[in-house]
Amino acid sequence: MKRKTLIAGNWKMNGLLEDGTALAKAVALEAKKRGSQGCEFLVCPPFTLLTSVKKALRGSKVGLGAQDCHVAASGAHTGDISPQMLKDLGCSYVIVGHSERRADHHETSALVCQKAESAHQAGLKVIICVGETESERDSGKTLAVCQKQIKESVPQDATAENTVIAYEPVWAIGTGKTPTVADVAEVHGAIRAEISKKFGKAVAAKMRILYGGSVKPSNAPQLLSLEDVDGGLVGGASLKAADFMGIADAVCQK
Numbered sequence: 001m002k003r004k005t006l007i008a009g010n011w012k013m014n015g016l017l018e019d020g021t022a023l024a025k026a027v028a029l030e031a032k033k034r035g036s037q038g039c040e041f042l043v044c045p046p047f048t049l050l051t052s053v054k055k056a057l058r059g060s061k062v063g064l065g066a067q068d069c070h071v072a073a074s075g076a077h078t079g080d081i082s083p084q085m086l087k088d089l090g091c092s093y094v095i096v097g098h099s100e101r102r103a104d105h106h107e108t109s110a111l112v113c114q115k116a117e118s119a120h121q122a123g124l125k126v127i128i129c130v131g132e133t134e135s136e137r138d139s140g141k142t143l144a145v146c147q148k149q150i151k152e153s154v155p156q157d158a159t160a161e162n163t164v165i166a167y168e169p170v171w172a173i174g175t176g177k178t179p180t181v182a183d184v185a186e187v188h189g190a191i192r193a194e195i196s197k198k199f200g201k202a203v204a205a206k207m208r209i210l211y212g213g214s215v216k217p218s219n220a221p222q223l224l225s226l227e228d229v230d231g232g233l234v235g236g237a238s239l240k241a242a243d244f245m246g247i248a249d250a251v252c253q254k
């Protein structure tokens, strides 16, 4: 089963108008130069840059995503952004359940699941993040933690078309540390098995599972070309167009 590789950039809370727009233009240009590599590209800037990045990406094949959304479509939720608003701005994807939101904003898997379902209803695709902390890994709970997060965070209406999973070990995010290739293969296999239990074999065979956590051009060939790894969710290295596209070059067919 051939799944289309997705290279997604999570800009997190980085970028002002000038440098954010310049970065988007550089990514669009580099993506254009590469033509129809067998990859899908996505950038997820902060909310404040969505409109200008959308403009900068015009005419390119790079998609636009957001980093979070609220569960409700509208209403009295000061400071929040609904999936409908993101769709309205031209987003096609939204990341939900990133470990920084689970930790900083106390988001539970139940909430992540509701967010994913609301995003689907608004016509957005979701990237649902799961991953263990360092102490969970040290105590041998990696697979159990990821399986539980998949069970509780992926909504019933998920399909291989509207949902992407990202496995991001919390201890590997922004640290330069990465799991071994064997560890990544094991966790991705377990996640696919969990998806299969919940949605059946056919859906599991088609659903994309990304790896995220300190991905860079030099480790992308090992980490992202494994059988069950269908691309990367890239943080730090997505802030430089050359690094972001370097990661793509390492895994996308020319």
Ligand code: PGA
Pocket (backbone or CB within 6 Å): 010, 168, 172, 173, 174, 175, 212, 213, 214, 215, 233, 234, 235, 236, 237
């Ligand atoms: P990193 O972040 O690539 O900077 O480790 C990945 C992520 O948090 O999505």
